[in-house]
Amino acid sequence: MLRGQGASEPIDLRFRTLIGREAWSRLPLAVQARFSKRIGAGGSAVYRGQVLSTRHSRIGWLLAQILRSIGAPLPLESGGEQAAMVNVSEHLPSGGQCWTRVYARRGGFPQTINSAKQFSGPTGLEEYLGRGIGMALRVEADEHGLVFRSDHYFLRIGRLRLRIPHWMGPGRTTVTHRDLDAGLFAFDLRLDHPLFGPLVVQHAEFRDE
Secondary structure, three states: OEEOOOOOOEEOOHHHHHHOHHHHHHOOHHHHHHHOEOOOOOOEEEEEEEEEEEEEOHHHHHHHHHHHHHOOOOOOOOEOOEEEEEEEEEEOOOOEEEEEEEEEEOOEEEEEEEEEEEOOOOOOOEEEEEOOEEEEEEEEEOOOEEEEEEEEEEEEEOOEEEEEOHHHOOOEEEEEEEEEEOOEEEEEEEEEEOOOEEEEEEEEEEEOO
């Protein structure tokens, strides 16, 4: 952890380390600021916005309901133009980040999705979803933002880490963070299965606070 020159805010270099200095330099400055913000104990970063569209295939909708058992990591409803909020705080056990996403729903109480990003594992970044289930992520950068792609899924039981074969997994997860200027950014989620095609596609936009 470092502090920026002439600045009082600490800087988190872990995402920059993952993608490399050259790739990091291509990112918009606003994206660099969001992903180099060091969030300590008691602190958080909050982003408010809207989910503009969510689409499920029939299999994707069924999968989202089944995964309620591990904390409902996928959006539960199709639709759009619903309020959304993301809160990022420190994950105290690992020093990583807790991501809490709250999505308004027409069918009831808002959906809350919790996950923990940890800077560990064979790819350098893992996201824990619940009940020991997680996915290893690979991160890429371009002039618009960051792309997170699932490399594989795994089950952790104590110190034991069991890699889930690709044929048993739900497919490839891709999350993109694209800067839209003026303090806005887009969040896009896709889950694509090699046999069944797109299962879940979501587009949301948020604003810096």
